[in-house]
Amino acid sequence: MASDTGTGTASPDSPFLLELDDIRAGYGRAALVLRGLTVRVPAGAIVCLVGPNGAGKSTVLKVASGLLAPRAGRVLVDGKDLTGHGPQRMLAAGVAHVLQGHSVFREMTVAENVLLGGYTLRDKQLIAERVSFVRDLFPVVGERWTSLAGLLSGGQQKQVEFARSLMVKPRVVLLDEPSMGLDPKATGVVFEQIVRMRDAGTAVLLVEQNARRALEAADTGCVLDLGRVHVSGPARELLADPQLGELYLGGRPARR
Numbered sequence: 001m002a003s004d005t006g007t008g009t010a011s012p013d014s015p016f017l018l019e020l021d022d023i024r025a026g027y028g029r030a031a032l033v034l035r036g037l038t039v040r041v042p043a044g045a046i047v048c049l050v051g052p053n054g055a056g057k058s059t060v061l062k063v064a065s066g067l068l069a070p071r072a073g074r075v076l077v078d079g080k081d082l083t084g085h086g087p088q089r090m091l092a093a094g095v096a097h098v099l100q101g102h103s104v105f106r107e108m109t110v111a112e113n114v115l116l117g118g119y120t121l122r123d124k125q126l127i128a129e130r131v132s133f134v135r136d137l138f139p140v141v142g143e144r145w146t147s148l149a150g151l152l153s154g155g156q157q158k159q160v161e162f163a164r165s166l167m168v169k170p171r172v173v174l175l176d177e178p179s180m181g182l183d184p185k186a187t188g189v190v191f192e193q194i195v196r197m198r199d200a201g202t203a204v205l206l207v208e209q210n211a212r213r214a215l216e217a218a219d220t221g222c223v224l225d226l227g228r229v230h231v232s233g234p235a236r237e238l239l240a241d242p243q244l245g246e247l248y249l250g251g252r253p254a255r256r
């Protein structure tokens with residue numbers, strides 16, 4: 001397990017899909033929220049950020065998707081420096097952001113919601129392929145295709161949001177608190193779907209309050225504190241660490 005991932009260097013042949021390198025970022029004139037944060041997401045991995053309320057977890061995702069420009073540091077996709085580019089450019093580079101809370105259009109059908117995710121696509125054949133892909137990946141999306149999205153449960157709506165984000169075939173999806181407002185059963189289903197997304201080839205950078213459940217699904221965990229990555233390492237090791245459990249994961253790990 002590494003104590004702070006440090007600054008490191010990035011190169012054009014970087015093994016990482018997404019790198020946030022020594023990021024400093026904040027809002028307006030307020031004090032910096034991120035103070036030298038480094039997070040790296042390899043292809044085919046789920047990386048999970050955990051940490052106390054207000055630690056800056058959502059801010060990390062906003063920097064990664066171009067919603068918030070960092071004051072210093074670099075944002076790289078496939079080793080290419082895209083620092084300062086906005087959300088449109090980051091999406092074109094393969095970085096999709098599923099925001100916190102529920103963002104389906106309740107008065108529209110599941111189909112209309114999902115197709116909105118592909119509105120930049122012009123090729124009808126490609127749209128059909130992507131629709132088929134997301135319907136296979138998230139069976140409930142296919143089953144409820146013609147229903148009004150507002151009639152679906154919270155967990156089902158979250159899967160519609162995932163499907164919408166995958167329409168453009170992103171390389172990495174940023175998920176902000178996907179279990180927010182869901183009961184334990186729906187949370188379990190949503191995490192299963194996140195693992196399926198990873199297994200289908202999309203890397204995931206995940207932010208969660210439900211730290212234990214998220215780390216169980218993740219490959220790598222990063223604990224944020226005071227605007228930096230305090231500790232990072234294999235998610236299983238973080239889960240098994242009693243000190244981290246006590247400090248950041250709401251008590252000691254469950255006995256196995």
Ligand SMILES: Nc1ncnc2c1ncn2[C@@H]1O[C@H](COP(=O)(O)OP(=O)(O)OP(=O)(O)O)[C@@H](O)[C@H]1O
Binds near residue numbers: 051
């Ligand atoms: N749009 C904004 N304008 C000003 N300050 C903001 C804005 N968004 C977040 N902040 C501040 O930045 C800090 C970090 O917020 P952020 O939402 O990134 O934390 P978080 O770790 O995701 O918190 P939580 O777990 O409570 O969602 C907080 O002090 C918050 O008040």
